[in-house]
Amino acid sequence: MTTTVESTKNHLMIGGMDTVKLAEQFGTPLIAYDTQDIVRQVKAFQQTFANHRIDGIVSYASKAFCVKGIYQLLAPLGVHADVVSAGEMATAFAAGFPASRLSFHGNNKSVDELTMALDHHLGTIIVDNFVELHLLQRLLQERDETIAIQIRVTPGVSAHTHQYIQTGQVDSKFGFDIGSGQADQALTEALADDHLEVRGVHAHIGSQIFESTGFVMAAEKLIELLTHWHEAFGYSAQVLNIGGGFGIKYVEGDDPQSPEDQLDTVLTTIEARLGNHHLEMPEIWIEPGRSLVGPAGINLYRVGANKRVPGLLPYVAVDGGMGDNIRPALYQAAYEPVLANHVEDSSKETIHIVGKYCESGDILVNEATLPVTKTGDVIALLATGAYGYSMASNYNRNPRPAVIFIDHKHASVVVRRETNRDILALDEDFKKSAAEAR
Ligand SMILES: Cc1ncc(COP(=O)(O)O)c(C=O)c1O
Numbered sequence: 001m002t003t004t005v006e007s008t009k010n011h012l013m014i015g016g017m018d019t020v021k022l023a024e025q026f027g028t029p030l031i032a033y034d035t036q037d038i039v040r041q042v043k044a045f046q047q048t049f050a051n052h053r054i055d056g057i058v059s060y061a062s063k064a065f066c067v068k069g070i071y072q073l074l075a076p077l078g079v080h081a082d083v084v085s086a087g088e089m090a091t092a093f094a095a096g097f098p099a100s101r102l103s104f105h106g107n108n109k110s111v112d113e114l115t116m117a118l119d120h121h122l123g124t125i126i127v128d129n130f131v132e133l134h135l136l137q138r139l140l141q142e143r144d145e146t147i148a149i150q151i152r153v154t155p156g157v158s159a160h161t162h163q164y165i166q167t168g169q170v171d172s173k174f175g176f177d178i179g180s181g182q183a184d185q186a187l188t189e190a191l192a193d194d195h196l197e198v199r200g201v202h203a204h205i206g207s208q209i210f211e212s213t214g215f216v217m218a219a220e221k222l223i224e225l226l227t228h229w230h231e232a233f234g235y236s237a238q239v240l241n242i243g244g245g246f247g248i249k250y251v252e253g254d255d256p257q258s259p260e261d262q263l264d265t266v267l268t269t270i271e272a273r274l275g276n277h278h279l280e281m282p283e284i285w286i287e288p289g290r291s292l293v294g295p296a297g298i299n300l301y302r303v304g305a306n307k308r309v310p311g312l313l314p315y316v317a318v319d320g321g322m323g324d325n326i327r328p329a330l331y332q333a334a335y336e337p338v339l340a341n342h343v344e345d346s347s348k349e350t351i352h353i354v355g356k357y358c359e360s361g362d363i364l365v366n367e368a369t370l371p372v373t374k375t376g377d378v379i380a381l382l383a384t385g386a387y388g389y390s391m392a393s394n395y396n397r398n399p400r401p402a403v404i405f406i407d408h409k410h411a412s413v414v415v416r417r418e419t420n421r422d423i424l425a426l427d428e429d430f431k432k433s434a435a436e437a438r
Pocket of ligand 1: 061064105204206207208243244245246287288289290291386
């Protein structure tokens with residue numbers, strides 16, 4: 001559990017530190033992570049692999065939260081990471097994360113991005129489509145180099161989750177289709193090319209998945225495919241990558257099976273099915289993003305204005321909003337709010353917690369029941385660590401917040417708060433064309 005309540009002060013604590021003091025020291029809005037919560041979840045995944053005596057790779061999906069600090073936290077744990085852009089790659093390199101432990105994902109990798117990946121000898125390219133496959137082949141031929149790849153397929157399984165974060169169904173922009181023979185074609189072409197070491201197969205079926213059924217179905221499909229590849233092409237995969245998507249608890253009522261329990265069930269299925277098909281156990285890879293960093297993070301905001309109209313719920317405005325967390329506005333994501341400087345109180349009221357951005361939809365929490373708030377209070381939203389800062393924007397030219405890591409009761413800044421100078425850094429003066437000036 002990342003957060004606790006300090007009983008005498010009635011303050012919310014994260015990683016053993018008082019959130020009210022953190023808000024004072026580092027300013028608000030502030031994003032704070034309990035590093036040990038991230039470490040605990042990594043170890044829980046690794047232990048699950050160990051319990052099954054399976055060589056397992058935990059490959060952190062960087063998109064959930066990509067700053068140098070997270071790579072520096074994860075690297076000593078033996079974790080891999082996947083990146084989806086030159087920017088994520090550059091961040092990992094700047095953090096000193098080993099390139100050999102990086103995988104490059106994406107449905108539209110550019111020439112420059114693939115070249116960057118090859119220049120740095122990335123561990124794996126997860127090939128998504130024929131255009132990319134052919135481009136990669138051309139680049140490798142020109143350089144006379146080899147690289148390890150995994151072939152991403154769409155297993156035709158859709159996890160029970162919000163439609164915008166479903167990626168495993170057949171009608172998806174990601175991966176080679178299995179039923180129409182595209183996956184077979186990709187394998188055939190890749191195997192025929194000496195510049196490609198085809199390590200295995202990859203699928204990702206969605207996100208915020210609460211129980212293992214979808215993973216089990218996907219794993220079964222992948223094993224069917226590997227059996228077919230073995231029989232038809234004599235190909236033995238060294239890697240079976242089942243992607244990420246393990247769900248987390250955001251609000252009361254969310255009751256996900258723990259990520260490690262979901263993994264445990266999938267591994268049991270994989271063991272049984274491979275045995276049935278007389279296939280050797282490959283390395284099993286998972287790509288958790290949300291489940292590693294989501295529960296470990298909180299957002300802290302200071303309360304400013306409020307609007308109270310008789311007969312309507314009050315609007316309580318905080319100093320952040322959709323710029324630091326777009327998820328509620330984007331797909332009605334729900335978060336648990338806490339009045340950090342006065343967690344428990346018998347008198348409570350129901351309010352809308354809104355941001356400061358010029359959009360009526362900038363509502364962080366609809367109908368939150370909290371102790372009565374006043375200007376200057378600190379409100380925390382819990383479990384904001386995934387897809388919050390990584391999707392942050394400068395809408396309304398607001399600076400993005402600072403991010404701190406709490407590590408063994410020591411707080412340090414891993415991303416400093418943006419300033420107006422940062423915001424203006426890319427702007428150039430407009431000069432009228434000479435013709436018009438005349
Ligand atoms: C290919 C792939 N792997 C892993 C993930 C991480 O998913 P999650 O953060 O839900 O674990 C994603 C998320 O979209 C993804 O597209």
